[in-house]
Amino acid sequence: MMVPERMIGAVLTGPEQLQIRELPVAALGAGELLLRVGAATTCGTDVKVYRRGGHPRMLKVPTLFGHEMAGTVAALGSGGHKFSVGERIVVANSAPCGECDYCRRKRHNLCRSLVYLNGAFAEYVRVPAAFVARNTYRIPDALPFARAALCEPLACVLHGLDACELERRAVSSGTEEVAEVVVFGAGPIGLLFVAALAREPVRIILADPNPDRLALGERMGAHDSVHIARGGGQARAVRAATRGGEGAEIVIDATGVPQVWRDAIDTACIGGLVNLFGGCAKGTEVPLDTHRVHYDELTIKGVYHHRPATMQRALALLSDPDFPAGLLLSDTVSIAQVESALRAMIDKRALKVVVQGTA
Ligand SMILES: [Zn+2]
Ligand SMILES: [Zn+2]
Numbered sequence: 440m441m442v443p444e445r446m447i448g449a450v451l452t453g454p455e456q457l458q459i460r461e462l463p464v465a466a467l468g469a470g471e472l473l474l475r476v477g478a479a480t481t482c483g484t485d486v487k488v489y490r491r492g493g494h495p496r497m498l499k500v501p502t503l504f505g506h507e508m509a510g511t512v513a514a515l516g517s518g519g520h521k522f523s524v525g526e527r528i529v530v531a532n533s534a535p536c537g538e539c540d541y542c543r544r545k546r547h548n549l550c551r552s553l554v555y556l557n558g559a560f561a562e563y564v565r566v567p568a569a570f571v572a573r574n575t576y577r578i579p580d581a582l583p584f585a586r587a588a589l590c591e592p593l594a595c596v597l598h599g600l601d602a603c604e605l606e607r608r609a610v611s612s613g614t615e616e617v618a619e620v621v622v623f624g625a626g627p628i629g630l631l632f633v634a635a636l637a638r639e640p641v642r643i644i645l646a647d648p649n650p651d652r653l654a655l656g657e658r659m660g661a662h663d664s665v666h667i668a669r670g671g672g673q674a675r676a677v678r679a680a681t682r683g684g685e686g687a688e689i690v691i692d693a694t695g696v697p698q699v700w701r702d703a704i705d706t707a708c709i710g711g712l713v714n715l716f717g718g719c720a721k722g723t724e725v726p727l728d729t730h731r732v733h734y735d736e737l738t739i740k741g742v743y744h745h746r747p748a749t750m751q752r753a754l755a756l757l758s759d760p761d762f763p764a765g766l767l768l769s770d771t772v773s774i775a776q777v778e779s780a781l782r783a784m785i786d787k788r789a790l791k792v793v794v795q796g797t798a
Contacts, residue, residue, distance in 0.1 A: 442514050443464060446464050446563050447562055448562065449503070449560035450501055451493075451500050451503075454490060454492030459777075462561075467516035467565060468567075472514065472516065472571050473513040473514040473563055474510045474512065474513065474530055475512075475513035475563055476510040476564060477510035477584030477796050478583070478588050480588040481780050482506065482627070483626055486784050488504070490785075497557065498557050503558030504558065504777075505560035508559035508796075509585075509587035509590070510528065510798040511525060511526065512526045513798075522571070528575055528577055529750075530574070530575045531591055531750050533548075534554050534569035534572075535548075539551040545746070546746075547748075560774055561774065574747050576590075576754055584798065585793040586765060589753075590753045594745035594749040595745045595749075596632050596635055597749040597752050599691065599742045600636070600639075618688040619641065619689070620644070621646060621690045621691070621706050622643065622656075623692050623694055624646075624699070624717065625652035626652070628717070629645065629691075629693035630656055631764065633645055634762060635756070641689075643662050643663075644665060645657075645664045646667050646677045648667055655790075658763070671701060673699075674705035678705075686708035686709070687706060687707060688708055688712065690714065691703070696717065697723045699717070700715055700717075700719065704737065711735075712737075713738065715741050767790045768790075770789055770793065771794075774796075780792035780794065
């Protein structure tokens with residue numbers, strides 16, 4: 440396979456400043472590989488980073504941009520390799536060190552030296568050795584690149600599902616009925632939660648201000664939906680949709696909005712679990728009803744990112760054609776159109792957009 444010397448890529452240079460540039464294709468070091476991008480998908484995190492012009496953990500401007508990617512191996516650096524040129528792969532956007540105390544406890548998402556990879560909105564991506572060794576996977580021939588690129592967000596969601604203690608909750612409800620799960624937020628992450636939960640013996644209630652997204656949520660497996668107003672204070676309306684108005688055994692925030700975190704806590708039933716999955720802006724706080732947390736014995740969890748094990752489970756789930764992840768992908772654009780794709784997401788005209796590569 441011939442690798443050109445130069446490529447096209449989207450470079451973030453500041454808040455809402457994205458430039459399409461011609462750049463040299465990076466030279467490879469030992470253990471590295473060159474990904475020829477087949478498809479990259481846009482993500483709510485990309486929108487956040489685009490608007491803020493950076494991210495405290497993931498990247499600093501100027502930088503190549505985009506983090507959900509799949510494609511083919513175009514070239515290999517020196518050293519032994521588990522991949523060969525021409526293979527179809529998905530690359531995660533982070534790599535754990537594999538050696539720190541958190542990695543040893545298999546809590547790779549909390550790795551002390553977690554490194555991030557950006558640059559998916561480009562023709563080629565240099566994949567560092569840590570990613571090749573610990574968070575890159577072959578994908579089945581029948582799995583399209585755009586669908587494979589959803590591995591990263593779905594891996595986050597499966598990690599979030601693990602935190603829900605579904606089996607324990609279903610048993611401890613003590614009734615013939617299945618546990619109820621409320622999902623706040625019908626963006627791509629909330630909808631992936633719905634699709635993944637739909638495979639479990641639970642009743643799913645989706646809450647969001649956008650009627651089109653609620654309708655899509657019902658197609659993806661939500662049993663009920665609640666049309667709420669923006670800006671918080673919606674717990675009463677959502678509780679009314681739960682059995683007996685008692686609140687749900689499991690409540691998931693998939694918005695990252697502090698007022699909604701508060702609503703999520705207020706929507707849990709006695710003994711319920713609250714999964715605070717959406718990351719809020721730094722410095723924000725929410726008040727806590729200490730009496731309720733104690734006497735109702737609420738479990739409140741923060742949940743972040745994904746692990747290599749959930750990347751592999753996400754890949755298996757995406758390989759099942761019945762899993763409805765494709766419903767999230769509205770448009771396909773070229774690298775030159777990335778900025779308009781991000782705009783479409785900001786204006787809620789798109790959930791996720793496929794940025795076509797050349798593989
Ligand atoms: Zn993402
Ligand atoms: Zn580590």
